[in-house]
Amino acid sequence: METHRRNQYLEAIGIDVWVPRSSGVSQALEAPLPAPGTGASGPAFPASPGSVPLSVPLSPELSADWEKLRAEVSACTRCALHATRTQGVLGVGNRQADWLIIGEAPGAEEDRRGEPFVGRAGQLLDAMLRAIGLSRETNVYIANVLKSRPPGNRDPKPNEVAACLPYLMRQIALMRPRLILAVGRIAAQNLLSTDVPLGRLRGKIHPFGELNTPLIVTYHPAYLLRTPADKRKAWDDLKFARGVFRQLT
Numbered sequence: 001m002e003t004h005r006r007n008q009y010l011e012a013i014g015i016d017v018w019v020p021r022s023s024g025v026s027q028a029l030e031a032p033l034p035a036p037g038t039g040a041s042g043p044a045f046p047a048s049p050g051s052v053p054l055s056v057p058l059s060p061e062l063s064a065d066w067e068k069l070r071a072e073v074s075a076c077t078r079c080a081l082h083a084t085r086t087q088g089v090l091g092v093g094n095r096q097a098d099w100l101i102i103g104e105a106p107g108a109e110e111d112r113r114g115e116p117f118v119g120r121a122g123q124l125l126d127a128m129l130r131a132i133g134l135s136r137e138t139n140v141y142i143a144n145v146l147k148s149r150p151p152g153n154r155d156p157k158p159n160e161v162a163a164c165l166p167y168l169m170r171q172i173a174l175m176r177p178r179l180i181l182a183v184g185r186i187a188a189q190n191l192l193s194t195d196v197p198l199g200r201l202r203g204k205i206h207p208f209g210e211l212n213t214p215l216i217v218t219y220h221p222a223y224l225l226r227t228p229a230d231k232r233k234a235w236d237d238l239k240f241a242r243g244v245f246r247q248l249t
């Protein structure tokens, strides 16, 4: 991606790129991304080159499996959240994408609209993704650990996660993403079955599932709206994820 355009996206996110080059921070933003583990520079980041374009239809079998999953989530009563939700929120984006973004659970706006990551947090996530050449319209799929909104946006309960996680695992099996980005503590800890703080999960490749899909952890955009000082760390995470993905291609 051109530096000019990337800087525009970074400014939209709220990361100041107009700092002296000598500061080191600017150099870090402008520098080509190192290949993980090597420190070597790589080529310009391709916008998820392996993703099948959104316009390419799923096979009839895959399409039927996705529709079955969607219908099951819509009618699901496995946990108490079904009683208070407006609708189940399965996911959005390209179901053949290489990148899968996983958050925590629908919020009020997501529950109303039936789509994950809408509202201000969703706009910030979209801006962050655009900065590395990704968008929900073309080459990324976005889902949550929980498909129904916890009342008052409270944290999911363990029994709710246990009841709902099989749906996400089916999505992953259907998609077979090449890289998973877990956004926020709740998503990361539940996916990795750990209570290690988010800060210690960042900056590492976590092999996930039977296929050892690389999973990378970063902050939730809602947290970043409350704590803008950490946006730069999130940008570091995205650059790290981008470098890991590049190693896969």
Ligand code: SF4
Residues within 6 Å of the ligand: 073, 076, 077, 078, 079, 080, 081, 082, 088, 146, 147, 148, 149, 160, 163, 164
């Ligand atoms: S959160 Fe998941 S398990 Fe619970 S009712 Fe919704 S879809 Fe079903």
